[in-house]
Amino acid sequence: MRTNETYTPDRLSGISAFVAAVDAGSFAGAAQRLHLTRSAVAKRIGRLETRLGVRLFHRTTRSQHLTDAGQTFYQRCTKVLAELSEAEDELSAGALTPMGKLRVTMPVQIGRQCIAPVLLALAGTHPQLRLEMAFSDRRVDLIEEGFDLAVRSGRLDDTPGLKARPLGEQTMLLCASGAYLAANGTPQTVEDLADHERLMYGRGANLYQWPTLPRLPEASAATRRTPRFVLDDLVALVEAAELGLGIACIPRWVAMQSLSAGTLVQLLPQTYTPGTPLHLVWPDTRHPSPKLRAAIDALVGAVPALLGMP
Template sequence: MRTNETYTPDRLSGISAFVAAVDAGSFAGAAERLHLTRSAVAKRIGRLEARLGVRLFHRTTRSQHLTGEGQTFYQRCTKVLTELSEAEDELSAGSQTPMGKLRVTMPVHIGRQCIAPVLLALAKAHPQLRLEMAFSDSRIDLVEEGYDLAVRSGRLDDTPGLKARALGEQTMMLCASPAYLAAYGTPQTVDDLAAHECLMYGRAGNLYRWPTPMMPADGPHRLPRFILDDLIALVDAAEQGLGIACMPHWVIMRAIADGTLVRLLPQIRTPGTPLHLVWPDTRHPSPKLRAAIDTLVSAAPALLGMPPTA
């Protein structure tokens, strides 16, 4: 019978490197996740294979894939690492102080402008909390990528093993610069928009049309001259007087407050795009996760720039 003395830190580091290599699909990917060199990951996995007396990977110069023994070992290892993580959460749950590393993924623009400042303030208030924030508009697999929390824009998929909490809605607004309105007039109705230059958001060949209540019945009378796939660039174009834009309130609220943009047709309201927090479902959420969720939910009205309902 083996004793616990055989389970040394080196043994655990080898297991962590092995699991990371499988999840990332390469030693290089595992090295990036573990903040190690590729050779360090290879050495740890090599020592692990020598200790076990089996090959865990079939490796060639171009690819690697698990052996049968490697697949079996991977399934057991992921269970062990999950149990260790849950054990740490249970222990840390005894303390209400947020501590340790919190990994959060979020969309680029709303993350930079709205989410990151709130989390940085939380970390400043709790010196034992370490933050790792990733900014990406792609939907990342939280469990596979090892993230504690995600900010998701749009409708949520019904994904097993995840919990969610609503942050609020992103309300769309029409706006233009004072110079544009002085030159071309201020639209008084939705149908008036048909005669104006419309700045459009588009990505990967797809043009994102304005919400129906904000679109003239017969559409614009001209093809859009400007199509941009970046919200900040869209704000710049509107501020330079190139046309009328339709954007979430949180994107333009500073420009409206500064007077560089003017809100148009405020009487028109559209259903907002929902914003959620999503995290892996655990029996004992850690204090760091609870603190991040509660803080962001509390800050939601301000960070989204939610306009008055009346």
């Protein structure tokens, strides 16, 4: 077991000297920033390399640049020093005020419509809070990529080192335009859907399967049309439905505006369509920061209504 000597001030000073040398581009520049001699900076970095057992810099008489190990170590060190700085700021402000940079990753479309507005409103009430929001449908590694919080749609993986909190459910609705229904008839049962044009969400062979369709009898399933339209954008899917090109299965939060405007009509409202869960996920820490707690509380308080949940 390692003892507390692992975290001595000398070790932290070595890390500070290393980061300063990278940021300044030279040992001399780091010495100027830290108010030390160039020799003192070099000694601290040398002791750090000895403890780590790796070389952090390639050095020549004219230049220095990071090794691969040095680059990896630099990325981790800058994050640690930034967190220490933010911890000091929080304590000096009473440890209750959301402040510093909060990095959040979220799916593109639900992020734009339901998540970002809540976080921007939160930042508006806390001037010392800085936001960095990444919109991507890719499953991000929070710890590896340095995010404080993620919004995830769908079933969660059992990932160690992460905590989660339910944010709501994305109820799916079957919708079509009045023009499409006038031309093709209104389905009265789930089985009737097999004979209608389906607007599918997905990419290539990865299509979102409507929750109602797997229960269709074999005879009806055999007559099911091959989808003519496959789109990987929910806004475009709504537009296609409004143009009368077919029936779409879309989340309630996407459909609400069109249903209110009358450009889409909900079909088979009595048919239960299982929802897709939405969660907040963040790295497990003993004491979540005020900025993280404030963001979680704001999202849990506002997003269910934006999803159209009762």
